[in-house]
Amino acid sequence: MQISFTLNGRPTTVDVEPAMLVAELLRERLNLTGTHIGCDTSQCGACVVHLDGLPVKSCTLLAPALDGATLLTIEGLHGAPGSNQLHPMQEAFREHHGLQCGFCTPGMLMTAVALATEKPDLTEVDVRHGLEGNICRCTGYQNIVVSVMAGAAAMNAARGE
Amino acid sequence: MKPFAYHQPDRIPDAAKLLTSIEDSKLVAGGMTLIPTLKQRLASPPALIDLSKLGNLKGITDGGATITIGAMTPHAVVAASKLVQGKIPGLAALASMIGDPAVRIRGTIGGSVANNDPAADYPAGVLGLGATVVTSTREIAADGFFRGLFETALEPGEIITAIRFPVPLKAGYAKFKAPASRYALVGVFVAKFADGVRVAVTGAGSGVFRVPPMEDALSRSFDPSAIAAIKIDTEGLTSDIHAEADYRAHLVTVMAKRAVDAALS
Numbered sequence: 218m219q220i221s222f223t224l225n226g227r228p229t230t231v232d233v234e235p236a237m238l239v240a241e242l243l244r245e246r247l248n249l250t251g252t253h254i255g256c257d258t259s260q261c262g263a264c265v266v267h268l269d270g271l272p273v274k275s276c277t278l279l280a281p282a283l284d285g286a287t288l289l290t291i292e293g294l295h296g297a298p299g300s301n302q303l304h305p306m307q308e309a310f311r312e313h314h315g316l317q318c319g320f321c322t323p324g325m326l327m328t329a330v331a332l333a334t335e336k337p338d339l340t341e342v343d344v345r346h347g348l349e350g351n352i353c354r355c356t357g358y359q360n361i362v363v364s365v366m367a368g369a370a371a372m373n374a375a376r377g378e
Numbered sequence: 379m380k381p382f383a384y385h386q387p388d389r390i391p392d393a394a395k396l397l398t399s400i401e402d403s404k405l406v407a408g409g410m411t412l413i414p415t416l417k418q419r420l421a422s423p424p425a426l427i428d429l430s431k432l433g434n435l436k437g438i439t440d441g442g443a444t445i446t447i448g449a450m451t452p453h454a455v456v457a458a459s460k461l462v463q464g465k466i467p468g469l470a471a472l473a474s475m476i477g478d479p480a481v482r483i484r485g486t487i488g489g490s491v492a493n494n495d496p497a498a499d500y501p502a503g504v505l506g507l508g509a510t511v512v513t514s515t516r517e518i519a520a521d522g523f524f525r526g527l528f529e530t531a532l533e534p535g536e537i538i539t540a541i542r543f544p545v546p547l548k549a550g551y552a553k554f555k556a557p558a559s560r561y562a563l564v565g566v567f568v569a570k571f572a573d574g575v576r577v578a579v580t581g582a583g584s585g586v587f588r589v590p591p592m593e594d595a596l597s598r599s600f601d602p603s604a605i606a607a608i609k610i611d612t613e614g615l616t617s618d619i620h621a622e623a624d625y626r627a628h629l630v631t632v633m634a635k636r637a638v639d640a641a642l643s
């Protein structure tokens with residue numbers, strides 16, 4: 218079947234099998250390999266993307282669900298338009314050592330940006346609950362939480378400008 | 379995943395007709411249970427019937443003494459609903475405890491109730507509140523709907539369209555999460571109505587069940603102390619790698635007390 222959607226700001230039309238997962242479509246057909254697949258059980262969150270602005274697990278989403286939708290992947294996250302800068306959340310992860318191997322990072326960032334967008338006055342408790350669906354095997358989460366708090370503050374500051 | 383045909387009907391009768399005419403076909407709502415099952419090849423239906431294009435299955439309506447939640451309403455919407463928070467805060471709290479944020483954005487109340495996972499949260503809320511399951515063909519009272527391990531009163535071709543909850547005087551939910559899956563190791567929903575109290579337990583056995591001795595005690599005195607001494611029988615409770623039956627039995631009393639506390643707060 219043919220589906221049309223907006224992918225990181227660009228209109229996109231592809232022919233897909235209904236049994237194709239969005240994570241597979243992104244990685245294997247569209248060469249967007251920033252979205253990772255870390256499990257078979259929909260539990261790790263390495264594959265999180267934004268579907269119509271909401272964070273969802275692309276490994277548990279069938280391609281037909283994209284038809285008519287707007288999709289943002291980690292490749293579409295960026296700082297000020299045209300600046301070639303990192304997104305403030307990405308910058309915060311770099312600054313605060315929010316990653317080690319980096320496997321979970323794309324999903325962490327997408328979840329974190331959604332959290333900070335939904336709730337501008339994030340608390341540490343909100344962040345820890347909000348990251349319940351994102352598993353990291355390296356960091357012990359401490360620096361991820363610090364990074365998300367800093368990234369959320371930077372996003373607020375950028376919005377205020 | 380094995381290939382399958384994909385149908386996106388826009389009318390409920392069309393969906394029901396597809397479901398009965400294509401043998402072994404399955405409905406897909408949020409897909410948060412079905413897609414992992416397909417990925418692990420535990421099921422390989424020839425066709426999926428997507429409910430997302432059907433009108434009127436999404437949303438929450440205020441009926442005064444009742445609240446009706448459309449089958450395709452995601453958990454996150456129920457958790458954030460001012461209406462549900464105001465009239466049945468225990469139900470909004472239950473929805474907010476399901477899985478993780480991404481699961482709550484896709485997963486739906488209809489899918490959860492139809493699936494009747496023995497450790498799912500909504501069955502406790504539906505049975506605890508004595509809700510009515512509204513389907514494409516009839517209305518089914520919660521007491522007759524859940525039939526044990528993944529079994530329900532749904533007939534082949536029957537589609538849940540909404541769940542109608544009576545508004546209680548007070549209600550609360552408490553859940554001891556299995557740390558890895560986030561499903562309920564034990565979850566207890568308690569609801570107080572003018573004519574008595576209902577207590578429903580999930581996670582502890584092969585399906586959601588009520589606890590009459592706790593209901594009687596709480597009907598006399600709606601306070602955690604009223605049930606502190608009530609231990610439920612381990613007969614029929616689950617023992618697995620996560621917990622033995624006697625630990626689950628212990629947790630039922632602890633969670634029931636916490637649920638009453640939550641209802642009172």
Ligand SMILES: Cc1cc2nc3c(=O)[nH]c(=O)nc-3n(C[C@H](O)[C@H](O)[C@H](O)COP(=O)(O)OP(=O)(O)OC[C@H]3O[C@@H](n4cnc5c(N)ncnc54)[C@H](O)[C@@H]3O)c2cc1C
Pocket residue numbers: 258259260404405406407408409410411412413414429449450475476477478481484485486487488489490492493495497498499500536537538539559560561562
């Ligand atoms: C990582 C993870 C953690 C989770 N944690 C929890 C948890 O803590 N607590 C909990 O309760 N659940 C949990 N879940 C399950 C989640 O709540 C699912 O959303 C829910 O069980 C199924 O809803 P769905 O809309 O995704 O249904 P689907 O997966 O689309 O469908 C499930 C089943 O119901 C049938 N069905 C769907 N809609 C209807 C309908 N309207 N009428 C008739 N049949 C229908 C389908 O055919 C299918 O057999 C978790 C899931 C995941 C992936």
Ligand code: FES
Pocket residue numbers: 253254255256257258259260261262263264265274275276277
């Ligand atoms: S790959 Fe999607 S949750 Fe693990």
Ligand code: FES
Pocket residue numbers: 315316317318319320321322352353354355356
């Ligand atoms: S940084 Fe390695 S999994 Fe998180």
